[in-house]
Amino acid sequence: MDKFTCVQDIGDLKTAVAEAMEIKRDRFQFTGLGRNKTLLMLFFNSSLRTRLSTQKAAMNLGMNVMVLDVNQGAWKLETERGVVMDGDKAEHLLEAIPVMGSYCDVIGVRSFARFNDKAEDYEERVLEQFIRYSGRPVFSMEAATRHPLQSFADLITIEEYKSVERPKVVMTWAPHPNALPQAVPNSFAEWMNAADYDFVITHPEGYELDPKFVGTARVEYDQRKALEGADFVYAKNWAAYADPNYGKVLSRDRAWTVDAEKMALTNNAYFMHCLPVRRNMIVTDEVIESPRSLVIPEAANREISAQVVLKRLLEGLE
Amino acid sequence: MDKFTCVQDIGDLKTAVAEAMEIKRDRFQFTGLGRNKTLLMLFFNSSLRTRLSTQKAAMNLGMNVMVLDVNQGAWKLETERGVVMDGDKAEHLLEAIPVMGSYCDVIGVRSFARFNDKAEDYEERVLEQFIRYSGRPVFSMEAATRHPLQSFADLITIEEYKSVERPKVVMTWAPHPNALPQAVPNSFAEWMNAADYDFVITHPEGYELDPKFVGTARVEYDQRKALEGADFVYAKNWAAYADPNYGKVLSRDRAWTVDAEKMALTNNAYFMHCLPVRRNMIVTDEVIESPRSLVIPEAANREISAQVVLKRLLEGLE
Amino acid sequence: MDKFTCVQDIGDLKTAVAEAMEIKRDRFQFTGLGRNKTLLMLFFNSSLRTRLSTQKAAMNLGMNVMVLDVNQGAWKLETERGVVMDGDKAEHLLEAIPVMGSYCDVIGVRSFARFNDKAEDYEERVLEQFIRYSGRPVFSMEAATRHPLQSFADLITIEEYKSVERPKVVMTWAPHPNALPQAVPNSFAEWMNAADYDFVITHPEGYELDPKFVGTARVEYDQRKALEGADFVYAKNWAAYADPNYGKVLSRDRAWTVDAEKMALTNNAYFMHCLPVRRNMIVTDEVIESPRSLVIPEAANREISAQVVLKRLLEGLE
Numbered sequence: 001m002d003k004f005t006c007v008q009d010i011g012d013l014k015t016a017v018a019e020a021m022e023i024k025r026d027r028f029q030f031t032g033l034g035r036n037k038t039l040l041m042l043f044f045n046s047s048l049r050t051r052l053s054t055q056k057a058a059m060n061l062g063m064n065v066m067v068l069d070v071n072q073g074a075w076k077l078e079t080e081r082g083v084v085m086d087g088d089k090a091e092h093l094l095e096a097i098p099v100m101g102s103y104c105d106v107i108g109v110r111s112f113a114r115f116n117d118k119a120e121d122y123e124e125r126v127l128e129q130f131i132r133y134s135g136r137p138v139f140s141m142e143a144a145t146r147h148p149l150q151s152f153a154d155l156i157t158i159e160e161y162k163s164v165e166r167p168k169v170v171m172t173w174a175p176h177p178n179a180l181p182q183a184v185p186n187s188f189a190e191w192m193n194a195a196d197y198d199f200v201i202t203h204p205e206g207y208e209l210d211p212k213f214v215g216t217a218r219v220e221y222d223q224r225k226a227l228e229g230a231d232f233v234y235a236k237n238w239a240a241y242a243d244p245n246y247g248k249v250l251s252r253d254r255a256w257t258v259d260a261e262k263m264a265l266t267n268n269a270y271f272m273h274c275l276p277v278r279r280n281m282i283v284t285d286e287v288i289e290s291p292r293s294l295v296i297p298e299a300a301n302r303e304i305s306a307q308v309v310l311k312r313l314l315e316g317l318e
Numbered sequence: 319m320d321k322f323t324c325v326q327d328i329g330d331l332k333t334a335v336a337e338a339m340e341i342k343r344d345r346f347q348f349t350g351l352g353r354n355k356t357l358l359m360l361f362f363n364s365s366l367r368t369r370l371s372t373q374k375a376a377m378n379l380g381m382n383v384m385v386l387d388v389n390q391g392a393w394k395l396e397t398e399r400g401v402v403m404d405g406d407k408a409e410h411l412l413e414a415i416p417v418m419g420s421y422c423d424v425i426g427v428r429s430f431a432r433f434n435d436k437a438e439d440y441e442e443r444v445l446e447q448f449i450r451y452s453g454r455p456v457f458s459m460e461a462a463t464r465h466p467l468q469s470f471a472d473l474i475t476i477e478e479y480k481s482v483e484r485p486k487v488v489m490t491w492a493p494h495p496n497a498l499p500q501a502v503p504n505s506f507a508e509w510m511n512a513a514d515y516d517f518v519i520t521h522p523e524g525y526e527l528d529p530k531f532v533g534t535a536r537v538e539y540d541q542r543k544a545l546e547g548a549d550f551v552y553a554k555n556w557a558a559y560a561d562p563n564y565g566k567v568l569s570r571d572r573a574w575t576v577d578a579e580k581m582a583l584t585n586n587a588y589f590m591h592c593l594p595v596r597r598n599m600i601v602t603d604e605v606i607e608s609p610r611s612l613v614i615p616e617a618a619n620r621e622i623s624a625q626v627v628l629k630r631l632l633e634g635l636e
Numbered sequence: 637m638d639k640f641t642c643v644q645d646i647g648d649l650k651t652a653v654a655e656a657m658e659i660k661r662d663r664f665q666f667t668g669l670g671r672n673k674t675l676l677m678l679f680f681n682s683s684l685r686t687r688l689s690t691q692k693a694a695m696n697l698g699m700n701v702m703v704l705d706v707n708q709g710a711w712k713l714e715t716e717r718g719v720v721m722d723g724d725k726a727e728h729l730l731e732a733i734p735v736m737g738s739y740c741d742v743i744g745v746r747s748f749a750r751f752n753d754k755a756e757d758y759e760e761r762v763l764e765q766f767i768r769y770s771g772r773p774v775f776s777m778e779a780a781t782r783h784p785l786q787s788f789a790d791l792i793t794i795e796e797y798k799s800v801e802r803p804k805v806v807m808t809w810a811p812h813p814n815a816l817p818q819a820v821p822n823s824f825a826e827w828m829n830a831a832d833y834d835f836v837i838t839h840p841e842g843y844e845l846d847p848k849f850v851g852t853a854r855v856e857y858d859q860r861k862a863l864e865g866a867d868f869v870y871a872k873n874w875a876a877y878a879d880p881n882y883g884k885v886l887s888r889d890r891a892w893t894v895d896a897e898k899m900a901l902t903n904n905a906y907f908m909h910c911l912p913v914r915r916n917m918i919v920t921d922e923v924i925e926s927p928r929s930l931v932i933p934e935a936a937n938r939e940i941s942a943q944v945v946l947k948r949l950l951e952g953l954e
Binding site for chain 1: 664667684685687688689691692695696813888890911912913914915916917921924925931932935936939
Binding site: 346349366367369370371373374377378495570572593594595596597598599603606607613614617618621 | 672674676700702704714717718719720721722723726727728730731732734735736738739740
């Protein structure tokens with residue numbers, strides 16, 4: 001494997017999950033693999049879970065880790081050719097990226113959608129430039145349109161807890177005060193479709209996701225109807241994708257909050273969320289604290305998904 | 319040992335000091351103990367000595383270290399249940415803390431008194447929540463009411479330099495431009511009492527510490543009288559504890575500054591301070607630069623106290 | 637070697653370059669040398685290349701690394717004796733520096749010229765204080781007047797690419813929107829003179845460097861004439877050194893930009909720059925992207941120059 005940005009990069013999902021379980025049994029069995037190998041983690045956006053879990057995964061493999069926080073405002077990279085760089089951009093990406101690549105063996109990049117320019121976001125310009133110019137294997141630590149380490153951890157969690165071969169998984173929009181990117185729901189949809197679960201998406205009108213990510217999922221605008229018989233409920237907020245409302249908050253309607261009454265419609269479903277979560281907006285205290293809440297083991301699996309990805313990238317060197 | 323927040327946690331002090339001396343003889347003799355173990359250092363307040371000395375101690379033991387700086391303003395954790403989280407708090411501690419615990423083996427937390435709410439400070443709400451919810455051994459890297467790694471280093475230093483079994487140790491208040499927490503003086507008092515030294519506290523009226531920490535110490539409002547015959551002088555500023563002046567600066571009187579004339583009243587005492595120190599407020603240049611000043615070896619012992627604590631926490635894992 | 641701040645510290649250059657080549661053949665052959673040794677990297681100014689390359693070099697040698705970012709504004713050190721420290725300076729360097737020294741084995745310091753006080757800059761007060769008070773080997777990660785790790789990497793690069801024993805090397809001033817320190821050009825001049833190349837400096841009038849650094853170099857005010865027959869063109873901006881214009885921008889004249897037409901005057905010269913570079917101010921896109929541009933391998937050699945220096949400092953410990 002020489003990059004990890006989407007579900008296609010990980011290949012067969014059953015094999016990937018089996019590898020995750022193998023690592024979970026003893027996460028220190030491959031410490032030789034990372035010997036004298038250096039991971040550079042580059043954050044254009046701040047991070048808690050991704051930073052800690054990915055760093056931990058790299059150390060489990062015996063890697064050295066360097067972390068670079070790039071204040072998006074402070075370190076402005078020029079991306080165009082022909083520009084006279086007499087303004088506030090101190091460096092061109094055509095120099096910055098290969099130089100960073102020269103000091104490490106693997107690069108992880110976090111760069112969110114900015115909601116300024118839909119094309120820039122959905123073409124993944126920042127991530128793609130690292131893939132093209134760094135000379136190193138690159139993996140996404142959440143990009144503009146996908147968060148594959150999160151989705152892989154979600155998949156591992158569902159595989160650990162499911163009691164039927166093909167569970168019903170419902171991803172439901174829920175309210176949030178701010179405008180959030182579509183990376184998590186896009187990516188979750190992509191992975192659920194690839195896993196061939198019985199997958200349903202429910203959201204208010206106007207919150208339709210990019211059809212490329214919705215794929216074969218069923219979309220159901222009636223949240224209660226969607227939740228009927230669900231084995232897993234995956235809650236998430238996102239801002240509108242469809243024009244002309246791209247990046248806008250259209251609703252903060254708490255009628256969409258996941259509560260115990262709605263969970264009662266399901267097949268005693270597990271509750272999932274990628275965290276951080278706004279309690280009593282996305283989900284009630286009661287549901288997130290219930291024995292069917294998987295949010296903590298789901299977050300713990302971020303270390304495992306990162307370790308599978310790093311292990312494969314290391315195996316792909318030479 | 320499964321936590322370290324106060325003198326009681328370290329147990330018998332003679333044993334603890336002997337262990338410190340053993341480590342000081344060869345600080346790399348236990349590098350196997352930390353193999354594949356990860357320390358998470360979490361700073362709600364900035365740090366120089368604590369950060370470097372604790373990280374060094376962990377590396378001496380062969381641990382991996384992750385450092386997370388939490389800007390107290392930027393990362394606001396909700397602590398109450400039932401709140402609709404539609405404001406500026408992005409995460410609930412009931413999710414944040416166990417997730418951080420899932421990525422490490424030991425957690426160090428620094429969280430100062432904020433002087434907004436005396437009960438919140440003196441109940442150590444932040445530290446206690448980590449102990450309760452992280453699922454990992456937690457140690458204090460200075461909390462609201464105590465700084466036990468500093469006090470342990472102070473004890474080691476006194477034991478190294480004392481020439482009588484039961485030295486006279488005088489902790490004196492001294493002036494400072496700003497309002498400082500009581501963590502260092504509280505904690506020093508607690509450790510000196512536990513060590514059963516001849517321990518005296520001197521300060522202006524209005525600067526009385528919490529009686530829980532003063533314990534069996536003698537309080538003497540006349541600084542000169544207190545200093546007579548002292549073997550160790552421990553200078554420190556703190557803001558008022560007693561209501562209604564909690565967290566206030568009542569005096570900046572430089573008549574309390576430790577100078578050579580006052581040191582002449584002592585039994586050729588050593589001078590100590592936890593650093594950073596305001597020269598010519600707390601202590602004159604002459605005293606801090608004298609051959610009896612222990613401030614540098616005292617700071618160097620921070621690495622040793624941290625290593626004893628980490629070693630014991632590691633030994634306590636399973 | 638017990639410090640590294642200038643070309644004299646590295647000794648014979650042929651030996652140093654040979655050692656660099658040896659390391660480049662296998663950068664992991666000395667991993668035992670750094671075992672249980674800790675590098676403290678202290679940044680008073682921000683850094684990308686220097687941080688990553690030096691950290692990588694230290695890890696190649698098996699060292700532990702601690703990084704401390706010191707916001708120049710936030711952490712103000714008092715440097716004078718006798719001052720009553722009741723203002724915004726929280727600590728005196730006479731305490732801060734030896735304490736930092738006590739937690740590590742080697743210290744790297746980055747501290748730029750501030751252009752407030754020429755004497756303060758050119759006496760290297762910050763760096764010299766670390767050398768004097770830390771008790772540890774200190775190396776410069778760019779100081780007020782020199783950037784020796786960069787110059788050493790430049791030398792290695794020239795030695796790798798030169799086709800004649802004594803190449804003609806031309807350092808040319810080029811325009812930039814901001815006032816930049818003289819550390820890079822001073823240092824480059826010092827190293828080129830020591831290497832005994834045919835070395836020419838060209839710049840507009842008013843941009844004369846300190847004669848101590850110019851040394852035996854020829855200064856030519858006509859850029860085109862200077863470039864004739866050059867084997868290497870080293871472009872760099874700097875602010876004025878000579879009084880009364882110290883630290884000022886006297887020109888942003890793009891007639892000094894290095895372009896293809898000027899490169900055609902050379903002996904098919906290689907183009908070099910320390911990065912970050914302002915394209916189409918310092919150099920055109922065409923020249924920096926040409927096959928004769930060495931900016932990426934030059935930056936990659938920063939890891940090598942740092943590793944030679946760290947290796948020698950480690951060898952010098954007892």
